[in-house]
Amino acid sequence: xxxxxxxxxxxxxxxxxxxxxxxxxxxxxxxxxxxxxxxxxxxxxxxxxxxxxxxxxxxxxxxxxxxxxxxxxxxxxxxxxxxxxxxxxxxxxxxxxxxxxxxxxxxxxxxxxxxxxxxxxxxxxxxxxxxxxxxxxxxxxxxxxxxxxxxxxxxxxxxxxxxxxxxxxxxxxxxxxxxxxxxxxxxxxxxxxxxxxxxxxxxxxxxxxxxxxxxxxxxxxxxxxxxxxxxxxxxxxxxxxxxxxxxxxxxxxxxxxxxxxxxxxxxxxxxxxxxxxxxxxxxxxxxxxxxxxxxxxxxxxxxxxxxxxxxxxxxxxxxxxxxxxxxxxxxxxxxxxxxxxxxxxxxxxxxxxxxxxxxxxxxxxxxxxxxxxxxxxxxxxxxxxxxxxxxxxxxxxxxxxxxxxxxxxxxxxxxxxxxxxxxxxxxxxxxxxxxxxxxxxxxxxxxxxxxxx
Ligand SMILES: Nc1nc2c(c(=O)[nH]1)N[C@H]1C(S)=C(S)[C@@H](COP(=O)(O)OP(=O)(O)OC[C@H]3O[C@@H](n4cnc5c(N)ncnc54)[C@H](O)[C@@H]3O)O[C@H]1N2
Ligand code: MOO
Numbered sequence: 238x239x240x241x242x243x244x245x246x247x248x249x250x251x252x253x254x255x256x257x258x259x260x261x262x263x264x265x266x267x268x269x270x271x272x273x274x275x276x277x278x279x280x281x282x283x284x285x286x287x288x289x290x291x292x293x294x295x296x297x298x299x300x301x302x303x304x305x306x307x308x309x310x311x312x313x314x315x316x317x318x319x320x321x322x323x324x325x326x327x328x329x330x331x332x333x334x335x336x337x338x339x340x341x342x343x344x345x346x347x348x349x350x351x352x353x354x355x356x357x358x359x360x361x362x363x364x365x366x367x368x369x370x371x372x373x374x375x376x377x378x379x380x381x382x383x384x385x386x387x388x389x390x391x392x393x394x395x396x397x398x399x400x401x402x403x404x405x406x407x408x409x410x411x412x413x414x415x416x417x418x419x420x421x422x423x424x425x426x427x428x429x430x431x432x433x434x435x436x437x438x439x440x441x442x443x444x445x446x447x448x449x450x451x452x453x454x455x456x457x458x459x460x461x462x463x464x465x466x467x468x469x470x471x472x473x474x475x476x477x478x479x480x481x482x483x484x485x486x487x488x489x490x491x492x493x494x495x496x497x498x499x500x501x502x503x504x505x506x507x508x509x510x511x512x513x514x515x516x517x518x519x520x521x522x523x524x525x526x527x528x529x530x531x532x533x534x535x536x537x538x539x540x541x542x543x544x545x546x547x548x549x550x551x552x553x554x555x556x557x558x559x560x561x562x563x564x565x566x567x568x569x570x571x572x573x574x575x576x577x578x579x580x581x582x583x584x585x586x587x588x589x590x591x592x593x594x595x596x597x598x599x600x601x602x603x604x605x606x607x608x609x610x611x612x613x614x615x616x617x618x619x620x621x622x623x624x625x626x627x628x629x630x631x632x633x634x635x636x637x638x639x640x641x642x643x644x645x646x647x648x649x650x651x652x653x654x655x656x657x658x659x660x661x662x663x664x665x666x667x668x669x670x671x672x673x674x675x676x677x678x679x680x681x682x683x684x685x686x687x688x689x690x
Contacts, residue, residue, distance in 0.1 A: 304565040304572060307601060307634035307670070311615060314576055315605035317562050318584050320612035321534060323465050328457060331448050334466035335508075335611040340442040340452075343460030346434040350397040353427040357410060357417055358401035361385030365417040373398060388417045397428060404428055435459070445612045447508075470610040472509040473533035474500050477540040477550065478590060479519045495592045495659060496539040503599050504537065506688030508607040519547040528557055528579060534610060536583060537603060540590030542573040550587050551575070559585065563602065567633040567673075570656035571597030576606070584610075591656040597636050600668065600685050618683045621669070624649040627682075629675025636685070638665035648684065662687075 305313060323337035352358060358373060358380070359365050365388035373380040375394030382399035383389065389398060397404075404427035410419030435441060441455055448456075448466065456464055474497070481494040494516070501511040512533055517523045519541070528536065541550040554561075554577050563576040571594035575587040584606055588598035605615055624647040627637055638661035639648035648669055653660035662668075669676075670683040 304567045305563060307566060307568040310563050310566040310568070310601055311605045313563050314586075314602040315609045315615050317576065317578070318582070318606065318609050321467050321470060321610050323467055325463050325465050326468075327463055328453060328461055331456075331464040331466050332450065332453050334448050334464075334468050335613060336442060336444055336446045336448060336452075337465045337467045337612070339440050339444050340446070340456055340459065340461075340464075342435045342437050342439045342441055345432040345437050346458060347429050347431055350431050351429045352391045352393055352395050352397055352404045353429050354404050354406045355393050356391060356404050356406040356408075356427070357388040358383065358391040358397055358403075359388040359405050359417070359422070360400045360402050362421045363405075363417065363419060367412065367415045367417055401428070445614070447613075467611040469508055469510040470534040470607055471512050471532075472504050472535045472537055473512050473527075473531050474504070474514040475524065475527055475536065475538045476500075476514060476516045477519060477524065477538055479547070481516065481518075483516065496588070496590070496595050499592070500537060500539060500588065500595065500599065503596070503688060504603060504607070507599065507604045508611060508613075509535065509603075519549060521549045521553055524549060524553045525557060528553065528559075528585070531579070531583060534583065535603075535606065536579065536585040537588060538585065539588045539595055542575055542587045542589045554579075554585070554587075566601055568597060568601060569630050569633050569635045570594035571601065571636070572633065574598035574602055576602050589656075592659050593638075593654065593662055594656045596662055596668075600636070616686075618670075618685060619667075620681050621646075621648045621667075621684050623647065623669065623676055623678055623680050623682055626678045626680075627669070627671045627676050629671050629673055632673050634673060635671040636668040637671055638662045639667055639669045639684070640664060641666045647679075648682075 326334065352373070357365070357367075360383035365386055368381065368383070368387050368389050370381065370389070371377075372390035372392065373395040374392045377395060379396050380389050380391075380398035383401050388405070391397070391404060402424050403422040405417070405419050405422050406427060409422075410417050441459060442452060445467075446452060448464065476494060476497045478494075480491045482491050483494055483497070487493060497514050497516065501514050504511050515527065517527060538550055541548045557579065559577040559579050561575070561577050563574070565572050566574055570591060571589055573589045574594070574597065577585045577587070579585050586598065586603045586606065588595040608615060621641070624642060627635070627650050629635060638651045638654050640651055642649055648667065650669065651661040651665055654662070665687060667684040667686055670685065676682055
């Protein structure tokens with residue numbers, strides 16, 4: 238019945254409220270137990286000064302479990318854990334990690350006055366007499382100083398000889414019998430003066446900046462051989478469910494594992510280094526062992542979050558002394574998702590088994606958590622106008638796969654967006670956040686970008 242409700246919502250992206258809005262349902266997702274106090278952060282750590290309680294806000298279901306609102310759940314996931322300890326890495330290994338301190342220039346950039354073009358370094362107004370000797374080349378010896386009326390051939394990137402007032406581009410001059418003629422360039426033309434981009438000590442990138450290819454290039458140019466980074470959090474993925482097949486066609490009531498192939502790459506795109514994806518079936522002992530012995534910075538499970546006969550996750554977590562931080566979220570799909578702290582302060586994100594619900598959990602809990610572990614702020618969402626109305630859940634937010642349209646600039650909700658479906662999300666460019674009650678055509682909605690792993 239519950240899935241009927243969510244499927245109906247997802248299949249009918251019609252006018253808000255059309256699809257059973259107002260129908261109530263009892264939530265059957267059991268909590269891990271009451272969240273007593275705090276996440277892995279202590280009271281002092283919490284920016285707001287107060288310890289985090291999964292139980293502070295949101296709705297309370299028939300079992301007493303708490304389901305924070307979607308925005309609140311993201312904040313909880315972002316605030317619950319401290320960033321990983323910084324470590325030094327050689328520059329060539331630092332890509333994809335996060336800067337642990339601001340990047341300051343170790344040199345002026347450029348480090349010397351340099352030619353921006355191939356041509357001639359000239360002094361004063363033309364015509365100019367070419368001086369004897371080799372041309373000035375990038376990385377070559379400094380050419381002899383020029384006085385007014387003299388010039389020397391120069392290559393892009395070569396140091397400018399003392400006395401040069403400009404560079405005349407090769408296509409703008411002509412040489413006849415050692416005499417260079419051409420329109421006199423403005424003083425300073427095609428010279429990159431020392432320190433044009435930055436002075437030594439200038440702040441180039443803030444702490445927590447991602448080490449993109451461009452950032453690595455900048456760090457190298459600025460003189461770095463090693464960088465202090467927050468490493469990509471190492472994640473372990475545990476795929477639960479005896480019904481899952483890993484090859485071939487579904488048969489005998491069994492289905493292909495759609496999450497094993499999806500969650501790892503998605504976590505990578507969200508900033509993790511995935512150590513392993515393990516398939517544990519519905520084996521409580523194997524799950525308990527995996528949780529107790531993990532060496533990862535973050536454990537992500539799939540399936541088993543709800544109250545089915547073999548949904549073992551919450552029981553195993555309780556028995557292992559895990560602390561519940563988020564026991565469900567007021568979002569569709571994905572409301573049974575959970576976040577817990579394992580002994581040893583290792584976070585565990587429980588993604589629901591329905592595939593689109595798992596994506597919802599990845600973006601709601603795992604994404605903000607990964608950013609927290611690397612000391613990055615919550616991602617700023619973009620906004621867009623809806624091309625069509627989208628029906629809402631009466632109390633929960635909805636995450637709906639959408640595709641961007643350019644003319645006019647809007648997003649269009651996609652079909653096949655039921656909790657157990659992947660067709661919609663596979664064709665989507667973003668997920669739109671539909672507030673409780675739905676959204677009209679042309680309404681502005683928040684967008685969650687989908688990683689292009
Ligand atoms: N009585 C209730 N039943 C359910 C509720 C509820 O509130 N009360 N919530 C429903 C919702 S919503 C979801 S989402 C699911 C969550 O289920 P679990 O996280 O416990 O996952 P499973 O029961 O193991 O599986 C659910 C569904 O997903 C399929 N699945 C699981 N893993 C995979 C995988 N790796 N690849 C592809 N498909 C997978 C599984 O076969 C089931 O069909 O619970 C609802 N029930
Ligand atoms: O509908 Mo469930 O919410 O698939 O997560």
